[in-house]
Amino acid sequence: MFTLFxxxxxxxxxxxVMLFLMASGLTLVFGVMGLINLAHGSLYMVGAFACAAxxxxxxxxxxxxxxxxxxxxxxxxxxxxxxxxxxYNRDHLDQVLATFALILIFSEGTRxxxxxxxxxxxxxxxxxxxxxxxGDFQYPLFRLxxxxxxxxxxxxxxxxxGKTRLGIRIRxxxxxxxxxxxxxxxxxxxxTIVFALGAALAGLAGAFVGTxxxxxxxxxxxxxxxAFVVIVxxxxxxxxxxxxxxxxxxxxxxxxxxLLPHAFATFLDPASATAIGSALASMLIYxxxxxxxxxxxxxxxxxxx
Amino acid sequence: xxxxxTTIAAVAALLVAGAAQADPVKVGMITTLSGGGASLGxxxxxxxxxxxxxxxxxxxxxxxxxxxxxxxxxxxLADKMIQQEKVDVLTGxxxxxxAMAVVPSAVAQExxxxxxxxxxxxxxxxxxxxxxxxxxxxxxxxxxxAGGYASSAGYENAFILAPNYPAGKDSLAGFKRxxxxxxxxxxxxxxxxxxxxxxxxxxxxxxxxxxxxxLPGGMGIAFMKQYAQSGVDIPxxxxxxxxxxxILGAVGDAALGVKNTSNWxxxxxxxxxxxxxxxxxxxxxxxxxxxASYGFDTANLLLSAMGKANVNDKEAFRDALRAADFNSVRGxxxxxxxxxxxxxxxxxxxxxxxxxxxxxxxxxxLKDHADAYASECSM
Numbered sequence: 001m002f003t004l005f006x007x008x009x010x011x012x013x014x015x016x017v018m019l020f021l022m023a024s025g026l027t028l029v030f031g032v033m034g035l036i037n038l039a040h041g042s043l044y045m046v047g048a049f050a051c052a053a054x055x056x057x058x059x060x061x062x063x064x065x066x067x068x069x070x071x072x073x074x075x076x077x078x079x080x081x082x083x084x085x086x087x088y089n090r091d092h093l094d095q096v097l098a099t100f101a102l103i104l105i106f107s108e109g110t111r112x113x114x115x116x117x118x119x120x121x122x123x124x125x126x127x128x129x130x131x132x133x134x135g136d137f138q139y140p141l142f143r144l145x146x147x148x149x150x151x152x153x154x155x156x157x158x159x160x161x162g163k164t165r166l167g168i169r170i171r172x173x174x175x176x177x178x179x180x181x182x183x184x185x186x187x188x189x190x191x192t193i194v195f196a197l198g199a200a201l202a203g204l205a206g207a208f209v210g211t212x213x214x215x216x217x218x219x220x221x222x223x224x225x226x227a228f229v230v231i232v233x234x235x236x237x238x239x240x241x242x243x244x245x246x247x248x249x250x251x252x253x254x255x256x257x258x259l260l261p262h263a264f265a266t267f268l269d270p271a272s273a274t275a276i277g278s279a280l281a282s283m284l285i286y287x288x289x290x291x292x293x294x295x296x297x298x299x300x301x302x303x304x305x
Numbered sequence: 306x307x308x309x310x311t312t313i314a315a316v317a318a319l320l321v322a323g324a325a326q327a328d329p330v331k332v333g334m335i336t337t338l339s340g341g342g343a344s345l346g347x348x349x350x351x352x353x354x355x356x357x358x359x360x361x362x363x364x365x366x367x368x369x370x371x372x373x374x375x376x377x378x379x380x381x382l383a384d385k386m387i388q389q390e391k392v393d394v395l396t397g398x399x400x401x402x403x404a405m406a407v408v409p410s411a412v413a414q415e416x417x418x419x420x421x422x423x424x425x426x427x428x429x430x431x432x433x434x435x436x437x438x439x440x441x442x443x444x445x446x447x448x449x450x451a452g453g454y455a456s457s458a459g460y461e462n463a464f465i466l467a468p469n470y471p472a473g474k475d476s477l478a479g480f481k482r483x484x485x486x487x488x489x490x491x492x493x494x495x496x497x498x499x500x501x502x503x504x505x506x507x508x509x510x511x512x513x514x515x516x517x518x519x520l521p522g523g524m525g526i527a528f529m530k531q532y533a534q535s536g537v538d539i540p541x542x543x544x545x546x547x548x549x550x551x552i553l554g555a556v557g558d559a560a561l562g563v564k565n566t567s568n569w570x571x572x573x574x575x576x577x578x579x580x581x582x583x584x585x586x587x588x589x590x591x592x593x594x595x596x597a598s599y600g601f602d603t604a605n606l607l608l609s610a611m612g613k614a615n616v617n618d619k620e621a622f623r624d625a626l627r628a629a630d631f632n633s634v635r636g637x638x639x640x641x642x643x644x645x646x647x648x649x650x651x652x653x654x655x656x657x658x659x660x661x662x663x664x665x666x667x668x669x670x671l672k673d674h675a676d677a678y679a680s681e682c683s684m
Contacts, residue, residue: 004510011502107339116343117591118526118555123534130536138509140534143502212531213499214523214555218340222497257503261492270491278469278493 003137008258009251010133014143016250017150021205022223023230023242024157025198031237032173032194035084036092038099040202040227041220042106047072047203048210048219049110052121061124065207072203073196080195085188103221111217118216146208153204154243161239170194174237229285233292235302244300249285256284329364330616332607333386335379335407336397336421338371342522344551345399345596346371349421351589352600353396359584360608368392374399376406383407387414393616394419396603399596401425401444401472402496412436415619417626419607421599424645425471426478430678433643436619438626440606441599442568443645443676444472445479447544448519450566450650450670452483455515455542457670458564461486464513464539466504468524469493476519476544482677489513494520501528505535513539521546526555533559540564545664548655550594553662560655560662568650569598569635570666578634592663598634605631606638643682647675 026040050071055064079102087095123142130138161167169190172180181187206220213219230249234241261277268276292300334353337346350369357367368390372379379398386392394417398404404423411418412434424439455463465480465488467473473493481488489511492504508516516539520528525547532541545567553560571582571592581601585593593601609631614621629638641647650671653664 001510004506007506007509008503011500011506014502015500111339111343116338116347117551118344118523120555120557122530122557128534138536140531140536142534209499212527212534214526214530216523216526216555217343219499219523221340222499254503257494258507270488274491274493275469278495282469282495 003135004258006133006135007137007139008254010139010143010147012251012254013247014147014150014250015254016247017147017154018205018209019223019226019230019250020150020154020243020246021201021208022227023234023246024154024239025201026227027231027234027237027239027242028170028194029198030231032170032177033084033088033191035088036095036099037084037198038096038224039079039102039106040198041224042103043072043076043199043202043220044206044209044223045106045110045217045220046075047206048121048215049114049119049206050203051207051210052119052215053114055121056119061122061211064121065204068203068207069200072206073200075203076199077192077196079199080192084195085191088191107217114217116217118214121210121215123211142211149208153201157201157239166193226285229289231299233289233299235299237303238299238301241299241301248288252285252288253281256281260284328615328617329366330394330607330611331390331392332365332367332394332396333383333390333392334367334369334397335372335382335386335395335403336369337374337399338369340373342374342399345422345522345549345594346397348551348594348596349397349399349600352585352593352597353421353604354600355581355585355588355597356601356604356608358588360604362608362611364611365608369397372398372403374403376403379403379407380410383411387411387416393417394607396421396607398423400470401475402470404428405471408437409434417622419603419626421603422596423472426475426678427471429643429645429676430681433678433682433684435623435644435684437644438606438640439645440603441646442648443678444475445482446648446650446674446676447546447566447568448476448479448517449483449677450652450674451517451542451544452480454564454566454652454668454670455480455517456483456485458515460484460515460540460542462489462513463487463515463517463542464490464492464508464511465517466492466494466508466528467519468496468498470496473519479677480517483671484517494524496524498524499527501531502535504528505532505537508539509535509537515540515542517542518547519544521549522552525549525552529556529559529563542566545569545595545653548653548664549596550592550663551596553655553664557662558657561657563655564667565653565655565664566650566670567595567653567664568646568648569595570651570653570664572664572666573634573636573651575634575636577632578636581634592661602631602633602635602638605633641675641679643676643679643684645676645679647673650674 047068051064051068054067127142230245234245260281264273264277370382396419401423420439467476548565610625613625652668
């Protein structure tokens with residue numbers, strides 16, 4: 001039971017790290033530009049499809065991974081320049097409508113190019129198999145690699161935001177966009193870069209997740225909802241909040257699915273314990289979100305609105 | 306000139322219609338054509354439309370709409386089709402939760418409903434209806450066969466897994482009805498769930514000697530990939546939905562050797578089935594799935610009834626449907642008393658033919674199998 005518990009903790013960590021790649025882009029875009037981007041999930045789908053298509057064509061997962069970053073970043077930059085740029089001064093309802101339209105365009109466009117049937121994408125050869133973890137249980141090597149890669153990206157992102165000139169501009173843009181424009185920063189270019197960066201992170205998450213799941217049209221929307229839960233919990237605009245929120249959601253979801261049916265089974269018959277436990281487990285992250293909002297209305301690391 | 310042509314065509318159509326003495330039949334197809342479950346609905350539609358095209362019957366008109374796998378959308382579409390389009394027959398729904406939202410009210414409004422897939426237990430027993438026909442199966446059937454197969458293969462301790470929705474509940478109930486070993490663990494997952502790490506960890510720790518899983522569409526792809534990556538080597542058994550033709554390509558070699566139960570397979574040996582598989586491949590350039598076979602049979606059942614009776618004579622049309630006088634791709638086709646099929650269910654194994662993964666029949670799991678709810682139906 002204890003090793004199972006450890007394994008589930010790792011699973012929670014892995015799902016949290018993947019969520020962070022999604023949520024960090026979303027929260028950056030919201031924090032810096034004040035834009036609600038529903039099409040973020042579509043960029044995740046673009047990444048997964050680019051990776052699957054290039055990996056199938058060249059036989060190399062790594063080229064696929066590169067392609068996912070490039071395709072999502074390019075798609076993000078184009079979308080920002082052509083459409084999103086016109087929305088910054090509109091109210092949130094217009095942004096939601098326009099980016100929802102983008103979801104439909106991306107989905108049908110992808111269906112038009114790749115068809116309705118899921119694509120094949122597999123783990124590279126040397127990352128297949130399992131490793132024996134401390135505590136004596138086997139864990140898939142690829143999931144371990146995802147955890148490490150996710151933390152590496154998170155560290156890179158913190159360095160980028162905290163230590164570089166671009167990071168200073170991004171933070172300044174969050175604080176007062178009128179002022180940095182007045183100081184001569186090319187705000188249009190900054191916005192395009194931030195949007196492409198967020199898109200690339202989403203594309204990377206899509207490529208990673210595509211290797212363990214189904215690469216299909218519409219794969220982005222369920223993740224998008226979770227990513228919104230994460231940034232609401234973490235505080236909108238905060239990268240640190242996105243990290244903590246992602247891990248919290250990842251752990252809550254995994255451990256809830258694992259522990260709740262067992263907990264109910266101590267005083268109910270197995271069939272109803274499973275039914276009630278799994279029903280409650282699927283609500284758990286929303287209950288956590290409601291609790292966080294009740295105690296801290298602007299999220300864990302949000303600035304007071 | 307054009308006007309004259311149209312007039313001649315119209316007169317000709319009238320004459321043909323007059324000769325057959327049949328009113329035209331309008332079919333409303335509500336199925337999933339976008340989002341995660343789209344490949345199932347597209348297959349069912351393509352199978353249905355292939356039969357319609359082959360029959361080339363000018364009295365048959367089909368209206369197709371996308372339900373996006375959302376119950377509320379399906380209900381709106383059904384209302385629109387009944388009230389505005391004035392359809393005579395509804396069909397197409399893939400998902401049982403959508404079927405439960407649409408079918409009871411449609412059949413109460415004296416519309417025929419022919420199911421190409423979803424057949425929840427609620428509509429087979431006390432909730433059966435003279436206007437409701439399931440061409441595919443009753444939801445539990447393939448799972449019952451999987452239970453029967455697991456027992457006869459000598460498995461004694463199974464871990465069972467399904468999504469938390471009506472068909473998922475039917476699935477596990479069906480499996481347990483015919484499996485006589487112990488249940489090592491029973492898990493309901495969220496519908497549309499994509500990560501199964503937590504469930505696979507439990508399977509590994511459960512000490513089971515077999516795993517039964519019902520995860521249609523993208524859920525099955527995600528589960529199979531992650532199961533293969535996890536290194537767990539407990540044998541998998543599933544209904545055909547978990548190993549359907551649309552899934553296999555995306556799962557890859559991880560699916561090889563997995564046993565699954567189905568009432569249709571592309572190697573069932575009869576002329577209708579051979580012609581169906583050949584013409585489907587020629588038309589759409591891919592192998593048909595079982596959803597496509599259900600769509601094809603449903604259209605042919607409808608066409609057979611249209612040849613015998615007028616759709617506005619409800620009683621006669623119902624009898625014509627009940628007679629099921631058509632060539633099914635499954636060979637023989639008979640409706641039971643609750644208008645669900647009585648049929649053989651096979652065990653298939655995933656094999657590779659050249660570069661393409663597909664299924665091959667390796668045995669019969671249940672012969673002339675009827676569903677468990679027929680006795681509760683009073684019709």
